[in-house]
Amino acid sequence: MADSRAERIARLIAPLRVKPGSEVDLARDFDPRYKAHIKKKDGVELLRSGVTLLAEYQQRLAAQDTYGVLLCLQALDAGGKDGTIRHVMSGVNPQGVRVSSFKVPSSEELSHDYLWRYAARLPGRGDIAIFNRSHYEEVLVVRVHPEVLDRQRLPDSVRTAKIWDRRYRDINDWERYLTGNGIKVVKVFLNLSKEEQRTRFMKRIDLPEKNWKFSAADVRERRHWDEYQAAFSEMLSATSTKWAPWYVVPADRKWFARICTAAVLAHTLMDIDPQYPTVSADARKDLLVAKRELEAEAPEGSAADPYEARHERAGS
Template identity: 75%
Template sequence: MGDERAERIAEFVRPLRVEPGRKVRLEQDFDPRYKAGIRRKRDGVELLRSGVELLADYQRRLAAQDTHGVLVCLQALDAGGKDGTIRHVMSGVNPQGVRVAGFKVPSDDELDHDFLWRYHRELPRRGEIGIFNRSHYEEVLVVRVHPENLLRQKLPGAARGPGVWKRRYREINDWERYLTDNGFTIVKIFLNLSKEEQRTRFLKRIDVPERNWKFSPADVRERAHWDDYQKAFSKMLSATSTAWAPWYVIPADRKWFARVCVSAVLAHTLIGIDPRYPEVGGETRRELAEVKRELERQAPEGEPADPFAAKETGEGKAEGKAKGKAKGRGKGRGRGKAAGKGRGGKHGGRA
């Protein structure tokens, strides 16, 4: 794609990126209602449509190249808009090239392994985009806000002692570095919702019957820990936004703008990977040319030899029809001559 367009996208996402080494104070540093000067939702919808088309193109290249993989880690508080973001932003891509994994309360089997085990099992393959709807960062968010969960993880006493969070940050950073060294790009997105917007969305889930299923009383209980979560998010962003796997903080109070931002971040990431369609060698090209000639010979009368090329040029169809008419005229003339000879013979007979 053009350098100018790529630079515009890079400029758009730059304020959202958490620079490595930056100490984040979430409530002071990032505004959930920021919208980058875009005044109308209608304009945002157009931008999202363009972003979805761009993602679809790059996802096809990623799958064809089959060298790189992309892991999207999506974090947010309840009602942050994770499901809607996935549904809208990934609406144009081939479902075969995208895997979505959600992580709930760990099972007994998962608790019998290390804390990264269940996440490693769901990683995307090369050529795929994998999305973690909640991710391994739950282990330094929910578990940190509710440290009693450490007891459920069956850790040795020393592993639960002072320094556990600093150690987990280091282990997560090392794991992500290992993945990137092996060709898997990691995109970490935090949907930053204000406390008032969360309250409004909870009420909507209660007031609209079709949304009742999305609401749980547990969501309100977690809301009581709002300040603790803000601190946990701030520490997480500060400790784990790295040069190889940076965090992007997405203003999430306006769903349409959050989706524009996420599509821009993903587009920026794929532009950086720059996946290409594989090129075939000379022998393969010769085989393709032979097959092409054979298929062209099988074209029905009146049809272009290569319908795809005809559609691209706009000339092949007309050319095919012209050839068909010419053949028809030739046959007509042949029949006419034959008939003429026959009549001449009869007349000659009479003479």
Template identity: 75%
Template sequence: MKDGRARTRDARAERIAEFVAPLRVEPGSKVNLSKDFDPARKAGIKSRKEGEELLRSGVVLLADYQQRLAAEGSHGVLLCLQALDAGGKDGTIRHVMSGVNPQGVHVANFKVPSAEELGHDYLWRYGRRLPRRGEIGIFNRSHYEEVLVVRVHPELLDRQRLPGKTKGKKKFWRRRYREINAWERYLTDNGFRIVKVFLNLSKEEQRIRFLKRIDVPDRNWKFSAADARERTRWDAYQAAFSDMLSATSTPWAPWYVVPADHKWYARICASAVLSHTLIDIDPRFPEIDDKSRHELELEKRQLEDEAPSGAARDPYAESLSLRGLRGHRDHQGHRGDRRRAR
């Protein structure tokens, strides 16, 4: 029979699984982004205040599981964030990971590839930034740029110096999808879980956010003319996103499409998706063997013997004992109250 803590953990895992299920792109499904996913969806959460409370709970949960992940040291987690400009990637990282140990999280931002990177295969620079076991890695934009921006701007393929003619050929993109799926399968088989989140922003909300970057002086630096030029290719990007989601949402690395018109809701979703993955991994604190436990007991006695005159031999153990005694007395008191009430 499971104890109360285990039942609470199972119930929480079930609630999170139910919450993220509508966001998941079913492997093998054909996605039409504009029809299948609503960027303004809030899934019954009535207010931003309620949403922020849920996010705080999610941050606490992530901090707990990150500690276990680091202690176990057998799995790594890679969170891939994709979105159009102003989609909220930076804010999602900042808020969702606010409570975790920064030593166990590494963020990689991928800009225009360097000459050295272009001298290698297109996945080389991403492989160099993968997390280690026990870590959470975040790709702020990822290897999926190679089937998104490169597809919308096929002239970028010229810089990759690929053999043969590739531009405009559907079979070329299908091959890239296969290569990416195979790479992610290889990583997953070796203990590295891939969490893929697409922040789905509406065209109107992007327009509003661009205007805010222009109107607020402190945000002017975030806007560039290139952002506006890319906006003119909105339909091409929507088609590229739809094909990407259809071709690369796999059983071992599914995509989650997160409604991003409400930033606070997008952060809740991203937190829930990452928590769902960590719960599924279920990392545990290592258990020590009898020999190691005996050595700990010897060290404990040595430290207790070093206590100064008048000091507690083990203050932490004594505080636990006192709390346990108080809890027992409170429980007995409640039982007595119930008996008198009868």
């Protein structure tokens, strides 16, 4: 990653990366209000630069058609996932990006293994897939609400106290398999404070145009705050790996969360360093033959190669 931009991005996201093998305590290790001494007024330009960088590298990723990228976004309710996706991906080609949101499993999905529905939405080569909530729901919501596990119709021999350790291992192995097949996995947890969540809930209640985003179920789920914090801490500890690291992004300031998420995704793409394909010498000869034929069709008074002529004028 010779690009100097890569070094700046790496410095920004380094404090957010969960070191593989470390034991995470969210309350102790990550501050939801951290902003790296960046001022909000500077954040607009930083995000714009990040979006431009993503567009550049997405085009190269699609052209190379070798790697795919999977971005997993996790957060509690009102964590800012939708807004982050909307802002961070605002400049990319929508043909190369697919966003999947995973709701309550359907009867068909419950008839398969718990990773089945996620595997069906993985990116193809040259594409970026975003999971708005992901396979990590299977060790978060399912853990906090054991009744969800009941609906998965697992054999009694599987439903033991070690089921969560087994799922962590399954997920790590699956992500390693994906990485080994050219699918880069990058994982972002938007870390929201309890008070900021309360503030955002109140806003959704107070503003009529935001009422649709709020449900009484959100408050019921908030009652499990401590259980979720423990589940997130254990998940981050068990599943941040060298091949698929977790980044804990401070989410109390939406503008900073968007900058960091763009930086994490850009860092992944720059690490891949996709290149535009080059053509063979024979193919290049064919291109030159086609060029001469097109030049011969130029109307009188027009440049034989308008593109070349425009760039010559721009450079003079």
